[in-house]
Each structure stands twice: as C-alpha cells, then as structure tokens.
Amino acid sequence: MFSLGREMENSSHLLSPSSPCTSTFGGSLPFSSSPQQTGCSNDHLSLPLSPISFPPSPSSLSPATAESLHSFSPLSHCTASQGLEGQHIQCFSTATVPDQDDLTCLNWLHQRGNLLPLQPLPKITTLPQLESFTPTQPLSPAMSKPPYSFSSLIFMAIEDSPDKRFPVKDIYDWIVKNFPYYRTATGGWRNSVRHNLSLSKSFRRIQRDKSQSVGKGSLWCVCPEYRPALLEVLRKTHSYHSTNINLLNKPVLLEGAEFGVPAVCDSMEMSDPLSHTLLLSSPSTQIMAADNTPFSENPPCPLTPDHEELVTMESVEYHQSDVSEDMEKDPLSDSGYIELHYYESHQYQYLVLPGDTELDLETVEILQLDAEAQEAAGSLLDLAGGVY
DNA sequence: GGGCCTGTAAACATAC
DNA sequence: CGTATGTTTACAGGCC
Structure with missing residues (x-):
C-alpha cells in the first residue's frame, strides 16, 4: 500500500478518461512565444494521462495496488472502517463537488492569502479546532530568493x-x-x-x-x-518546491503514538514518507484523539505550518455533523489547485487537503510522491474536478 | 553549439 | 525638476 503512489506511475490501467481536454506540459512561460495550446476552453488544463477513477475498481488493479487500496479504502472512500492495522482512520466527506466553471481560477489567492510553500498559512485558522494556531516563521529561509520567476x-x-x-x-x-x-x-x-x-x-x-x-x-x-500557461508554470514550481523539497528528502520517524493511537507502521515502507502522512480534509476535518475527543478539546500543541519534519500515520475522524452548512468554502475548490499544507505537531506531520477535493489517498500519494508521479497521474485539475 | 528562457542592467522616453 | 512608469536593448547564465 505504501508504494502505491510510485506504482501508479505506471498504472495506466487505473487511469480512465475523465476530461476531454488534454494538454502538454510545456513548462515554459509564454514569454515571447505563442500561447500554449490546451485544446480546451475555459482554461481547463489537464495532462495527457487521465486521472484515476474514483474509486478505482479493485479488480482493475494489480495485486499490489489492490492491496494498497484495500488497506487505504477507509480514507479513499471516505467511509468509516478499520484502516491500517491497528489504526483507526476515518474520513467522512460531506463536501459536494463544486461547480468549477474555471478550474484554473485563482480567486482563492486573495482569500487564501498564500499558495506559497515558504510562507505561513494564516488562513488555516478557519479550522475551528485550530483557533489557537499561530503561524510561525517559515522554517525555510524566508529571506532567500523565491523560486518563482x-x-x-x-x-x-x-x-x-x-x-x-x-x-x-x-x-x-x-x-x-x-x-x-x-x-x-x-x-x-x-x-x-x-x-x-x-x-x-x-x-x-x-x-x-x-x-x-x-x-x-x-x-x-x-x-x-x-493564463493557463502561467498557471501551469506556477503550479509546477509550487509543486516542485513543496513536494520534492518538503517531503522527498525528509527522514521518516515512526515513533510515538500521539493521542494514544497505536503507532503502527510496522508494515510500512520506511522509505516512503508519504506513507505515514496524515491526511485531513481542510477546513472541515477534525483531528481526533484516540478516545474520539476532538482535537480542539485535547490539543496536543499548536500546529506549525510548513514544517519539514517527520511523518507518521495518525487517526483522523471527520464528522459530518460538525460541518455547518455555512462553513467557509475552501477557496481552493474553484482553483484547480490542490493545495497541500503540512502542519507539524510534535513528531507528527499533518497533510491538509482542501475539504471538498474528494481526493482519495492513493491519488494524494501520487500527487506528492514526486513530480514525475504527478505528471504521470494527471493534473490536479482533473483529479479535483474532472472525474465526477 | 544553438535556441530559448530568465534575470539583470542600462539607456531613454514619457507621465505625473 | 525629480520620480515613477514604460519601452527597448544588451548581455550573461542555465537549461534542453
């Protein structure tokens, strides 16, 4: 299960057409050049490879992949069941698929205030259980030159x-x-x-x-x-620096069982930090202690964003009833971006996904494992909106 | 090696 | 007149 992301690089059988639009990864800005041909209207970017079906049919998977999916099915399908061995992973997604007239819309930029991996993420305080969260200075050298052109x-x-x-x-x-x-x-x-x-x-x-x-x-x-080309370059830059740097080169610790949750991971591949990443659906996700005490009632410590630290699997439970109808809509839902935030609490790192992306874990793994996997798996845009 | 992209510097014109 | 803005040219470095 923990090599799923990489395996799916070559798992084209998992990919099913979901969008009529394809484009190539030009990767270069239209700087004194012709616009990138997306072959699509409304700025819809996608990749030659189609995204993963949601959820993939186990019968269509290779044995290893199917096993992986089986192991992660609770999170993947956002239903409550027993997840990892001895580990309780629950995720109920109530998010509806948003209208995405423009999947490359960046309206969330001014709402989110940040899509940059080297910046604090103050808007995450919309998480009700994280009210006390105080952004800290990025660990990365804030004064270093940004990677963006x-x-x-x-x-x-x-x-x-x-x-x-x-x-x-x-x-x-x-x-x-x-x-x-x-x-x-x-x-x-x-x-x-x-x-x-x-x-x-x-x-x-x-x-x-x-x-x-x-x-x-x-x-x-x-x-x-x-705009699509600019967006693509930005996304690739963002993805490269947030994924490759923040994750792939990080050590993995599997020690400790915060909140009393059993620290499993014996079967995990130690080389894959993402295997031990806790996924949350922001903003409507709650971190739960082992006794189902909401995180807000039993906060282990303030979360620190963008910590390039260790990753371990932890319990998470998402309560549909806890989500009010008027809860702030994740601005990312319309953006075409899947913004991955990493928050650290002690030795744990939490990966926070937009609340209504409905991405399953294997997809997320693909998105993060490395840039090649991302490109092979299809664009975030299709993953987010093209398959429903 | 060539082309392209990007960053940097500079000169110059124009507008406020 | 000083400053900000906008245009253009030139060159260097990195990448493919």
Whole structure:
C-alpha cells in the first residue's frame, strides 16, 4: 500500500478518461512565444494521462495496488472502517463537488492569502479546532530568493488583486509583502518586474479610468490566453518546491503514538514518507484523539505550518455533523489547485487537503510522491474536478 | 553549439 | 525638476 503512489506511475490501467481536454506540459512561460495550446476552453488544463477513477475498481488493479487500496479504502472512500492495522482512520466527506466553471481560477489567492510553500498559512485558522494556531516563521529561509520567476510573481500578484489588475506599484508591494527577500533586495528587481511586464505577452497594459485615475501609470492584467500557461508554470514550481523539497528528502520517524493511537507502521515502507502522512480534509476535518475527543478539546500543541519534519500515520475522524452548512468554502475548490499544507505537531506531520477535493489517498500519494508521479497521474485539475 | 528562457542592467522616453 | 512608469536593448547564465 505504501508504494502505491510510485506504482501508479505506471498504472495506466487505473487511469480512465475523465476530461476531454488534454494538454502538454510545456513548462515554459509564454514569454515571447505563442500561447500554449490546451485544446480546451475555459482554461481547463489537464495532462495527457487521465486521472484515476474514483474509486478505482479493485479488480482493475494489480495485486499490489489492490492491496494498497484495500488497506487505504477507509480514507479513499471516505467511509468509516478499520484502516491500517491497528489504526483507526476515518474520513467522512460531506463536501459536494463544486461547480468549477474555471478550474484554473485563482480567486482563492486573495482569500487564501498564500499558495506559497515558504510562507505561513494564516488562513488555516478557519479550522475551528485550530483557533489557537499561530503561524510561525517559515522554517525555510524566508529571506532567500523565491523560486518563482518574475512572471510568476507578477501573475500571482495580479491574480491576488480584487479586480485582477494591478498597477506596477501594487505589484511591487505585493511581492514585497509576500516575499521578504525583496524587502531588502536592491532595486534592480523592480526594473525586472517592469521589464517582464513590458516584454512578456502574458501581461497586458490597461489604461486607467481617467475619471477615477489615482496614481501613476497603467493597470496590468493577465492575458486570458496565456493564463493557463502561467498557471501551469506556477503550479509546477509550487509543486516542485513543496513536494520534492518538503517531503522527498525528509527522514521518516515512526515513533510515538500521539493521542494514544497505536503507532503502527510496522508494515510500512520506511522509505516512503508519504506513507505515514496524515491526511485531513481542510477546513472541515477534525483531528481526533484516540478516545474520539476532538482535537480542539485535547490539543496536543499548536500546529506549525510548513514544517519539514517527520511523518507518521495518525487517526483522523471527520464528522459530518460538525460541518455547518455555512462553513467557509475552501477557496481552493474553484482553483484547480490542490493545495497541500503540512502542519507539524510534535513528531507528527499533518497533510491538509482542501475539504471538498474528494481526493482519495492513493491519488494524494501520487500527487506528492514526486513530480514525475504527478505528471504521470494527471493534473490536479482533473483529479479535483474532472472525474465526477 | 544553438535556441530559448530568465534575470539583470542600462539607456531613454514619457507621465505625473 | 525629480520620480515613477514604460519601452527597448544588451548581455550573461542555465537549461534542453
């Protein structure tokens, strides 16, 4: 079960067509180049490989994979049953499949405030049981240069703006606000921003409304036809840095049984840190202690986001009744992104998924195991929305 | 090695 | 006039 993700790289039989749209992974920005051909309308990105069916039919699986799925079926199918050996894993998903007119929508950016692996994740406090959670400084060097190109930074800034358009100065401010590196960087990067704006076909200059004009210069927006490519580059960069760096190179400890939950994992492959990742469905998931005491009633410690630490399997229970109808909708549901957050509590690391992605564990493993697996498994967009 | 992408620097023009 | 903005050119480094 714990090599499932990697195994599924080659498990094309698990993949069933779910989206009429395919595209290639260009991986390059449309910088002075033609737009990436997605062959799709509404910016729907996907990969040549189709996503996994949900849930995969056990009969269609290789023995090892089927065994894996069997072991993880509780979480995969979000129903209550006995999970890992001696381990109680429950996940009830009440999320409905969201309308995703635009699966690449980044509206969540300004809601979420963060899609960056090197940044704190303050919005996670929407988890009711994590009210006391206080973001800490990222462990990664906050002052190091971000991995994102200027085009990506500009793209994020514009997408994060309420009107999807920003003057240059606001782009500066956004970058400085979100990437402390640029607070102290010399001014040359601003020149680079302007250079990118002017040179890249991805961005378009809009004349300000003269009647409401305040400030110098024009407004800049993202050209819709280049948006999928920008999004793809951003996603790949984000994925690479959050997955490969945060997970794949980390040691694995299987010690301890927080909340009194048996620390199983004897059968786990020690080499696969994701095998021991606790998956939650944010924001409507509760971490449960062994006695079913909600996490909020028995918090072991504040969670710290983005900790590159150890991973172990833990109990999780998701109570449908605990989810109010008006609970904040995960902005990621419309984004086409699957944002994976890692929160650490002692020796445990929790992987928090958007609440309504309805991803099953094997899919998640594929998404995280490595970049190649991600590409082989299909885009997050299809996984999130294309199969229902 | 060549092409492309990206970052950086610089010069210059224009607008505020 | 100073500063901000926008355009353009040039060059270097990395990657494929």
